[in-house]
Amino acid sequence: MAHASHSPLGGKLLTKPFLVLLIFALIGGFFIARRFIFGLGDVTHMSGGYPWGIWIAVDVIIGTALGCGGFAMALLVYIFNRGVYHPLMRPALLGGLFGYTLAGLAVVIDLGRYWQTYNLLLPWFAQPNSVMFEVALCVMAYIAVLWIEFSPAFLERFGLTAVRDKLKKYMFVFIALGVLLPTMHQSSLGSLLLVMGSQLSPLWYTIWLPLLFLVTALAMGYGVVILEATVVTNAFALPSEQRILGRLSPLVAWLLGGFLVLRFLDIAYRGHTGLMFAGDLNGFMFWLENLMFLGATVILGLRSTRTNQRLMFLASILLLLAGSLYRLDAYLVAYNPGNGWTYFPSVPELMVTIGVISLEILLYLVFIKKLPVLHGVRPVQSH
């Protein structure tokens, strides 16, 4: 076959990790059912002061950033025309597919009046000034685009190469949308916070929020690709992608460096440097985030990292933790509605988030085993 470069991994589906993930997904499912029967208050600790909990902050705000691998790689492969990165494209898309699809699922679970969700699509209800309106439409469209971008893997699997070739002619449209839409809504996830004003600590609240969110989304997208490539190639003894990753890492280091410089200069410019040293929780979180960002930047910038899988792995973990924490802080930790409100997720609430993430990894495993996703897999005879 002409497309032997991507092939299914094959192998058993019902492995131990699979079963563990399945159990977590089922526990999550149980609490999701309770949410629909007894209401949001039955399973979550959300309140009038904290109307958004971890389902939004983690599953959606962080989850979609972790799903930005496809976006980040498409930018590199197709727009900057860096064909060398091509082998990383499909697994990255797959990660994005699940990151976004399940974020969409989390939104529906979280919406207080989910049975009216379609109002978003009715022109007479549209409110284009609302950042939420833009995010909602953009994310819905992007989920569709991701499935289309990924569809060649299905079509190949089921031998529909004619359809695939036809689709390929128009793929450039979807690739372009696949870069445009995340650029729009990932920056808008930052803009969503612009209306918070004094409810958000000045260490996070800035007019640059859209840009900072866009940059972290891209950086986290590359972080996921690096992590995915190192973990998957190791776990399944595939040929290492180290050479390609080595070329990617300095790029990411530059991106992160830019983020840090902008963030610190902006805080200094607005005269809030003192808050960094206030010795409170916000100050602590601020340094934790930025030291991890800095760690990732330095490691990825080192020449020796380019040939060192372990360092690469460490850097990607630091980067993903830092980016996730930045988003969690901006949406929950550094947000203070006043009047004595506090929030900490309940156990069922956490279990739903863990369940959704488990489902994500579980589906990823099924897909790479059954569909031609990975690159450089030796043809498996029986599957």
Add this chain to the structure above:
Amino acid sequence: MDKHRRTFLKRAAGGAAAAVASSGAGAFPRREELPLPPNAIGMLYDSTMCIGCRACVDACKEANDMPVEQPAKFSDWNQDTWDTAEDLSGRTLNVIQVYADGTKEHKDEVENGYAFVKRHCLHCVDPSCVSVCPVSAMIKDPDTGVVTHDRDACIGCRYCVYGCPFGVPQYEFHDPFGQITKCQFCIHLQKEGRLPACCDVCPTGASLFGLVEELQKEAEQRLAAKPGEPYVFPRGKLGDDKYPPHEAPLPEYEPYVYGVTESGGTQVRYLTGVPHEKLGLPEVQAASFASIAEGMQHTLYKGMIAPLALLAGLMYFAKRSTRQDSDDED
């Protein structure tokens, strides 16, 4: 990288940088703030006049068909008499809260004193809740300025709850089919020519209904007069004689009308005897948050020109790249 690609990318990056730079460097284009509507109605709440009877809380419940709340911890002195809700919630649109310090001897004093505050929707002039709602479920009446909610449009995203600078809208978390609740200024009563229930029932005129501009004049008049002098306090509706006014010595006010500037101004305004922060009325900047957020959106998405231009460029390069490598693989 070929030359076209490089120029396009440079331009795209330059454009983005310029857009963000122009917005960051102080000259950020905020959307123009909304003006006070022509027949803006509102409320003046005078904390020093409030005796904390909570008659308004009870009346509000009745007028809006909301369940009475009687937290167990007050049950020894309050058996099925009065609503004693402690905070706004899916069941409570209006609440009286108390500031208390030390021995709580003196009304409207910070030290060893106490003071009351009434909390409900402030009917902002440029409301965040209207600006953030994706489905136009929050609407500001262009004539009276009353901010209402349409539960049949609402998808329950709770962005309005998150974004309101005064913590007003609430969601009924304990109902599987919960809705957003907030004070809608009793428009259903007003349509019948009646007063908002809380102003109608207030025995001292602490909650006073009227036109915002007249209420503001009234507030300024109280601030300008000398503390201790006798003053005639209207009740119910300003400029209406449904309820006779009453005379009392003017208290010592904080020299500030809360709600004139806060987040672009509000139609409910406050006079207080202790600083407003003590009463849980947050310190809020003058520029409306809605005008900041929308200004950014409008800059980035003006007529969708930038996104469409970007899309065209992206398609061009994606097409070139896919054509190039369609020989080896997809």
